[in-house]
Amino acid sequence: MTYPVGLRLEGKKVVVLGGGQVAQRRLPALIAAGADVLLVSPDATPSVEAMATGGEIRWERRPYRDGDLADAWYALVTTSDPDANARASAEAEAHRVWCVRSDDAGAATAWTPATGRSDGVTVAVLTGRDPRRSAAVRDAVVEGLHTGTLAAPRHRDRAPGVALVGGGPGDPDLITVRGRRLLAEADVVIADRLGPRDLLDELPPHVEVIDAAKIPYGRYMAQEAINNALIEHAKAGKAVVRLKGGDPFVFGRGTEEVEALAAAGLTCTVVPGVTSAISVPGAVGIPVTHRGVAHEFTVVSGHVAPDDERSLTNWPALAQTRGTLVVLMGVERAAAIADALIAHGRPADTPAAAIQEGTTAAQRRVDAPLSELAAVIAAEDIRPPAVIVIGDVVKRSGR
Template sequence: RVWCVRADDAEAATAWTPATGRDAGVTVAVLTGHDPRRSAAVRDAIVEGLRDGSIAAPAHRARTPFVALVGGGPGDPDLITVRGRRLLAEADVVIADRLGPRDLLDELPPHVEVIDAAKIPYGRFMAQEAINNALIEHAKRGRSVVRLKGGDPFVFGRGMEEAQALAAEGIACTVVPGISSSISVPGAAGIPVTHRGVAHEFTVVSGHVAPDDPRSLVDWASLAKLTGTLVILMGVDKIGKIADALIAHGKNPDTPLALVQEGTMAAQRRVDATLATVAETVRAQEVRPPAVIVIGDVVTEGPDRPVDRHGDGTPPSRG
């Protein structure tokens, strides 16, 4: 009746020690019967979850409130950074964009206040001034606030406007970079934005203002002369005018083009066209925002088989 831990033979042992791990003052001990390898695997999963924020374990001790502008990536919840997910798990208030990883909001504890800052094209939206005021108000109340944005906070995300509004009130904020849809969405559809011997540069442009609009800050004539890849965000409804402008300034009408709708999400689809045919293709295929537009020879350089985004053998749809 001697208790004996057998490291060489778990079945022959009469006692078993837990697999233990530590993170930020938390000790995790796991026992799974007579299977030490499973114990270690479960321990590792729990410790990793504590570190990346996927397992929320808020401390009851006093902590310093914070404001964080978090880039949530292109939409797939697995593509948020580890730091962004950890801060999200520690938040009291989350002000979330429509294009952020909204599935993560379902994992938040019941006490977390979620404010919808959706900006739907030609639909409902929360004015930028109202977003700024909400950040300031909750920060001054001593709450931990996360501004959850799609992509990266400083890539067409108005993150600097929010940081400036906070700074004007004496409130510091942390900026957590995110994976921009300008590179991640083409990649998820099997399109490299650069490729050896094809494109040595890529340019990211906002397409929310048409080329003939006096508010446009884009030099479309110069862009038409570039030989690299052109990536356009927020340009689905203006793509006809954009294509016309590029062609008028010398771009080959047969330049290949791809539109990737709902990139990295379950509903992702890719629609291919050329500069000359894209306007009609968008109408015929009913392409809707959000969609990333890629223009250039890299569009035809993808693998023969569409990229498997989820690692389960199921490729995305291709229009």
């Protein structure tokens, strides 16, 4: 049996015997720990030599000799000389220096665990004399912490604040690693309807999940009520995640939430998300750009019609572009959008497609010339959320 412990080696003398591949793997962690590393070896790998040249370690170019471990706190014996290893191990025992041996773990007084790090957490795994299993367990734990599938929320030194997380287009696997980890650490999650709903089922029971669409608005506008909820929970000292579909800053009103939090004196971490403007067409094989076909793509919101006085989009200019046009939130106004584009010069037979609930199990796609797209959308009962793609790239998907 071993007794696990974390060594604080900052400023402490550590002696490494041998400058080969084992030392090359172990030295970076010792350097990162702030140890005063003395390497004793006639030669070294180029990487180890670079550590010495860079002043990260001290290097005495010679074989081991008795007395090298004097005043050391920790020793790593990695030479190819069995006799030198045995003598160094005996010296370490005599001076009560914890000693790791790469050639004979049974003769060592310490073993090096398989270690990994994730967001300030160090994972160290020992499985006796099965280093491959140690590495496999370490990798599984680090991966779980990294992706958030292994929940390990913080409980100390956690400042109140909000993480504005882009959840991606719908498939829960398309959220970023950082976004998923923050979800796993949350106390409160305020979620949009278009966020990856399946991820909410994975949250621990103590996490409060608030549907942003059901916040009681009272006399406030919807966005102001959401802002107030974010501020209220953050000021209560909770870790709050605002989970949004796609990317928070692509028609997601994320800037409004960041500004409201800043005005309340609260920090906000923005985690970009995979925007549906690119990922949903990609999920059905439509590239938004393609060599010799489209050298640019434009993303616009279709939540107001082209002739609406609130529209900020220059539809006549868009009609004259040769690149790809991606319309979000445009299903209900597909006819008006097509009419405006055609009226200002976009060919009526321009290939177009509408993709409903892209990247999810409910994904559907319909294709039609621009002039007929609205009719096909209605006939096929395509409903929001859906992405409309207009341009010759639609033909590049094999459809």
